[in-house]
Amino acid sequence: MKTFSLAVNALRRDWRSGELRLIAIAVVIAVASFTSVSFFTDRVLQATELQSAELLAADLVLLSGRAIDAGLIERANAAGLISSRTTSFRSIVIVAEKLQMAEVKAIEDGYPVRGHLRISNTLFGEESITTELPAPGTVWVDVRLLQILNIEPGDQINLGASQLTVSKVLTYEPDRGGDLFNIAPRLLMNMIDVPATELILPGSRVQYRLLLGGKLDAIKQFRQMIESNNEDDLKIHSIRDARPELKSALERAEQFLGLAALVSIALAGLAVAMSAQRYAIRHFDNCAIMRCLGAEQSTITNIYFIQLLILSVISSLAGCGIGYIAQHGLSALMSGLTPEALPAPSLLPVATGLLTGMITVLGFAMPQILRLRNVSPLRVLRRDLAPLPLRGITTYIFAVVALALLTPWQSGNIHLTVYMLLGIFVTGLILTGSARLMIHWLNHLRSRVGVAARYGLANIARRKNQSIAQILGIGLGVMVMLLLTLIRTDLLESWSNKLPDGTPNYFLINIQPDEIEMLQAFMQQHAALTTDIYPMIRGRLTAINGKAVNPNVYKDQRAQRLVSREFNLSWARDLQAGNRLVAGNWWSAHETDNTQFSVEQGIAETLGINMHDKLTYSIAGQDITGEVTNLRWVEWDSFNVNFFVIANPGKLEKYPGTYITSFYLAADKKKLLIDLVKRFPSVTVVDIDALLSQVRIIMQQVIKTIEFVFGFTLLAGLIVMFAALQTTHDERIHESALLSALGANRHQILASLIAEFLCLGLVAGVSSAFSATVVALALAEFVFKMDVFINPWVWLIAPLICSLVIVLGGLAGTRKVFNTAPMVALRKI
């Protein structure tokens, strides 16, 4: 208790003297950044998923192999959710003597819960949004079914025991399903008409869905309830499984934000460490006296520990408050994106924010504070007795442990944590190395410059370790600012440029081999640019390393789905653009002896496929086995034609297959599609325009949010710079006073300070420009996997900003020297 009150009094005193202010500000910024990102991941990302929910047609979808229990619907309604059921099955549609397998979906009132259906009256006619359903006795069918069966709206079709009239062309349904090309032609009918078809019999493969919508909280609770009840045969469908394109976009968003928050915490930590160092040095005397008066080492540690703890709690709470206010800003940025107003934030981010603040303070400041216990009581007699400086390893271990404790909550992504720690380490090495070199070189200039500059240069060289620490702190701060301002723009631009105008918005599938040339000529004639044409063969994965594949072995729903249906396989001589090898090598053109497979990294992980595994596919009744010789990362959000599995040339050509291509068609040229399907009746057109614009909207919203969160990181960078400058303020004030005592006038003192600050600024600026370039390249290459254009302006801007900020900040910090009599400043030492 005595220690506690001692600590509280000391805290009050130190707070008044301003010694702890910088630590507090750093923590406030770190926590504010962390909590606003928590709010983002907690709420806004979910809202983005809700936006994506348009692609699910609901906020939440429950799937079952059995008819949805009426009790479940009642429970959902009681929870304040709106609901609508759909029943999907495959069936043959017959028109005259033509038969076609179609994916039938029966819907009822309330469908879709999110998003809208779009229809047209004629093939490729004017599209309109509708809130209606197919009237009883009628069906809406998609372009593919019309093409295949050669029918038009108004024609009759036979479905099971019923005869129904095609009334509209179905151009868009929100929940069309995962793989754009794996789905059969679509038919939408009214639920009332289902019994009359007599198609649903015991044992039929039917998928029943319950689409639910409502407030985020209610959805969350209902989802948790379903998950905890572990109800048989009831599966929850999430958007991430549905669309790899969106998965990529959302994952990148999380990476950007996670990185921004982590970097601001790391920077705040650095500022805390630097301020704590100055704080500790300033308290050596106090501790020596306390020790002299009989305070035990543990008492000293406890006093300062409690002081830091109280400080961290208060500043973390302040940070949480700012984070709370900031999340209103985030919500405003996301307005119009979410169908429902965002629910009030939970208290969870406050708890995690509090913990973040405490870990940041204790992790980064404690090593310095622990030095205080080692202050010798003899210091009261000999002031030169200072405790041993910290061993680098101690500082790093504390900091790394602190960051390691924080990162999993923040990013949930171990790669990102490792990259960040490595990034900071490498940047630190680059900055330290270049600073050391430049200081060495500058020191040689010493004899050739005037007294003021000599004194400045001598100071930098003499305080080599402190100078390097300052360059490191300032350099890191400026580097992050450079990354966040100049290079961020490049990174984000190159992300949104992934979907430039002219990105393919239609796919053509089922192109017969003998149609390729004619089709290309047709497209050329109409000035429609297609991408390359790729072969596509359908095959089912039957065995991995000779062991039969059993869908039930996989826990993951997506894996189960993937292995229970046919894959689209392709073969290629060269690695496609937008694909990068992550393991193994691409085959050379003459390697045609053995069958080799190139597998997409994500699907390999999902299905547990490793390098050199032997995969067996059943294609048109024949088995083909090949070895996995490389794994690929695929840029799914590029909307190019891509394949999960590609074989080397010469192995799949003999199997029956079709071709696929994509192309861009402006909205006003849609008529071309009618000519195309008339000319090539077997070719099917897949319209992905809606999906494309959905992804574009999400990207833009996410970019706005990222820029907002980056603001905090920018502030953290500034705080580091000030903390770094502060570390040597006391020494500078004293030395300037001494210069004044020796007869240096204001101009000479100012010149020596400017010389020192300018040199520090230039060294930090050049080093940070160098590191920013290296880090940006590494981030683009390894984390975000995109091309980045390096802005040459950083080489000019970084030294300029650094010099300006350091000179101004440094002079502001040492201005006291000009207002204090030299006697007073000298006496303080």
Next chain:
Amino acid sequence: MQSTSRPVVQAEKLGKQVLSPAGQLIILQDIDLTIHAGETLAIVGVSGSGKSTLLGLLAGLDIPTSGRVFIDGTNISDLDEDGRARMRNQRVGFVFQSFQLLASLTALENVMLPLELAGAVAPDIEARQRLTEVGLAERLQHYPNQLSGGEQQRVAIARAFAGKPQILFADEPTGNLDQKTAQQIIDLLFSLNSEHGTTLVLVTHNPAIADHCERSLTLAGGKIIAS
């Protein structure tokens, strides 16, 4: 014993007050003093008597709250900080108890510093000479932290005599040294002082050191009680 030469430092009704939580604190009051060229003066007194404050005021390191200080006939209160700095550079040398060397500069550079500030033509030549005089010709490129306490004070003395000041102010110059070294430093200081014909104002609480001076002045409670 009092010199008959011209006065170099004069104090008239000199006073210094500072604001403390308990109100105005009087450190010095009504000090009248004249120091003549070539004279050696010891300012003695117990701790807190105002010795160092008086030295700071006489040297122009601080300005008085009342009264005036003249150095070579110039009222230092009429000068701005730069004017006082110039005056210190041209006329005054210092030796401090805690040496006050610039840790970033070598011994030679420390001694060159006042010469360079004054714009001397070949500062290194004189600085080497001064260091040789104090017996540190072999230590020119050493940094302060590579020198012993006695050596550091020698550098400080060499620096104080660089530029040939008229007046040398020494604040407890042996306070941080052992007895033997302290004696060596005092001998050095006084021999150089007589060699250069400098006026020496020395603050000490050690009567033995004060005895080396021609005149001594005792302070108590901010006032001169004996002269």
